[in-house]
Amino acid sequence: MKLLQALTQTPSVPGREDRIRKVIQDYVTKQNLFDEITVDAMGSLIGVRRPRPEKGKASKKPIKVMLAAHMDQIGFLVRHIDEAGYLRLNPVGGFDARNLFARKVRVCTTQGDLPGIMNASGKPIHIASDAEKKKIPEVTEFFVDLGLTGDQVRNSVLIGDMVVLDGPFEEVGNSVVSQCLDNRVGCWALLKALEGLKHHNCEIYAVWTVQEEVGCRGAQGAAYGVHPDIGVACDTTLCCKTPGVPDEDRVSVAGDGVCLHVMDSSMISDIGLVAQFEAVAKANSIKCQRAILPRGGQDGAMIQRSRSGVRTIALACPVKYIHTVTEMTHKDDLESYHTLLTAWLESL
Structure with a gap:
């Protein structure tokens, strides 16, 4: 959990993502995860990984997959300093x-x-x-x-x-607790998925985006530049199976695996991709669950709407007490997140 801890303890709010981008860029460079790394005009980090087939030659026109996880966390900007400081x-x-x-x-x-x-x-x-x-x-x-x-x-x-x-990263029971698990969990899952990926026939564009928390701004420009065939947003979602919340409003259940977001208020996931992920999960005995978030959005919406439209799905880790300094997520959900993403990429 050292990598996730490092990500959560690195401050970076919308428009100020340089610190977390450096942490991620240093990590992917050290792990040699990409064939090419660039930073776009808005500050999103883009890693390109050419096909690495297990057998034979790569296709001359491989499927282009964009994986997006936003780097920014909710926070503040100083707007006034009074006489007393x-x-x-x-x-x-x-x-x-x-x-x-x-x-x-x-x-x-x-x-x-x-x-x-x-x-x-x-x-x-x-x-x-x-x-x-x-x-x-x-x-x-x-x-x-x-x-x-x-x-x-x-x-x-x-x-x-x-x-x-400012809050610490801690392990509490079967979970981890920290500030900004939204969305350092998505950033972490994307890193771990690529680390575990040995062979793949698709061309991968892994994008750590900026300014999601103020309107998915970084993803819009990045998606236009990548022009993917398939988009996968990697984020978090509500986990409200807690006291005081009706069961029908729980959204997700801690420990039941990564969520396949069927829809939220910003997009409806491609149902064929939802079924594809479920089939891969079943074949590999990986836990996952479907979820609908009545309000809220994520970067997948911008990918889906880019250019002439893109088949897109959102993956999301269940997080209790979201947008606080005590966000909590189950270790089983963390494990299923990157494991399922790796298995799906290998299946393409």
Whole structure:
């Protein structure tokens, strides 16, 4: 789990993916996973792997498969520094304000990273009225305290510097817990799948995309450039088989394997590809499950709609408590994710 830990502990919000891109690029270069590596204009990392057939020569016109996993995590950009040095933030990605109280954060500056504390504006519990205690603030009402003077802060922090929630990576029971498993799990699964892939007849374009959390922006340009025959988005999904959620709203079940996203609000997966993945899973005794996410989207939508249209499917790892610093995913689901992706690529 060291690779996944390294990925989750590397801050990179939309538009600021350079750190995580370097981690991934260094890794794939060391493992010699690709024949060609490039970075496109928006910052997505693209690795090209030519066919490596087990027998005979490669086809002159192999199937072109685009595998996409977004590198960015939800976070903030500094939008204002007041006279006392408190930072006001602009979110990049979707947050539930109920999960932001009293959080440790990391403010990433050109001079180094600064630890800070995030809290909401307002009175502490000892002097707050009953009405004030019940109020849930807007995300924009939260601020960051760096424990420094106003001058010290202004000498270090710039408008547009990224801020991320700061939480550890831990193994808890049969699961792992960390910030930004969405979508460092998808990045990890793609890396592990390619590491396990020995022979394949297709031409693979593995793309670690940017700015998914603010509208799947990186995938749009990357898909146009790759012009694939098949697209596979590698992401995470809700796992709500937890107290307080009706069973019909669970979306997925922890430990039942990687999800084949039948649909979400951004796309409907190609049903032929869903059946293909299920057949490969059955033949190789790999756990998987179907899921529908009523709201939310992912990079597959941009791949599917690119040029004249692309057959596309989304794979997603079940994650509890998504978009918090305590995202949790089952180890069995992690294992099935990359194992199924490798087996499917070998089957083409």
